[in-house]
Amino acid sequence: MTALGGFLWLISFWLIGEVAVYFTALPISSGVIGMLLLCITLALRGGVPESLAAAAQPLIALLAMLIMPGVVGVFFIAGELVGQWTAIFVGLVLGTLLSVVTTLWLLQRLMRGHHAE
């Protein structure tokens, strides 16, 4: 039952995120705000409480399943995107190649001084 307390932590931080978005009109999702606040809280506290770990770990492991309903949707919008698939596909694949090259090249130059331990 320790996980229940941890789950309440997670829901509370999400709700705090909602309140923050309501008052500031920030274009950021409440989940991301809650995540940052949780990270800051843990850093100030100096450790992860057992109940939080018990709720967070299984939830993170289930992320793939939680996004499945959205993934299934892609097979039902194919018709709306006729004529744009080439642009989408080339943009994604070529764009990813370019950004992989940029990332690796940049990191290689920047990390020259930081040798692996």
Next chain:
Amino acid sequence: MLSEPLVDRLTDTPLFAVGLTLAAYLLGMALFRRLKQPPWFPAILIAALLLAGFLAISGIHYTVYQDGARWLSVLLGPATVALGMPLYQQLPRIRELWRPLVICLPISASLAALYAVGIAKLMGASDDVIASLAAKSVTAPIAIGITEQLGGSVALLMGALLITGVAAIAFVSLVTRVMKIRDERLIGFALGLNGHALGTVRAFEIGPTAGAFASLGMSLTGIFTALLLPWGWRLLGG
């Protein structure tokens, strides 16, 4: 295929959609292991194909399924918050490498979005489509929030995430071979930054160091993009 009153009865509660999702997910995972875990065909894609196939054959409308599956989707909020825990656990690593990260992350994470958006725009993609592609390198729970902010389609985003993840895995392995990069920290970070959760899973197969740096790259890219992309979008008048 199923009679209409029966479908109505079954989809009256969310349990049918939730059960369907669980079944497809477990079956997809089992098939993925059977196929010896091919990196180009992730378990989540197998599961989604199974589920879409079942909906198409049984004649259940996607929106009906989606409505019931909201009981699962609603957990995405607390699950995103939960990512704050591994982020906290990675803080020592961020401190150790803060200088290269502070320079590389904003440039790479911005370009990851800009390259794809730019190319798609040049090739004549509509504004809705472009709004759905912008978060293509961000881990799904965060990317969904961003795409809703930009007014894109979450379904198309999901397709974009799959293509991007698979492409990033292939290209990182190709480019590191060409550039003779063997540092697991670099390979992992590039996988997480460009290939979100799919790249991170691949990095853990390479080794624990690559995996740790991939999760670091994935979370930092997610946060950076979530904080800045909606502002940039407003400025560009998207």
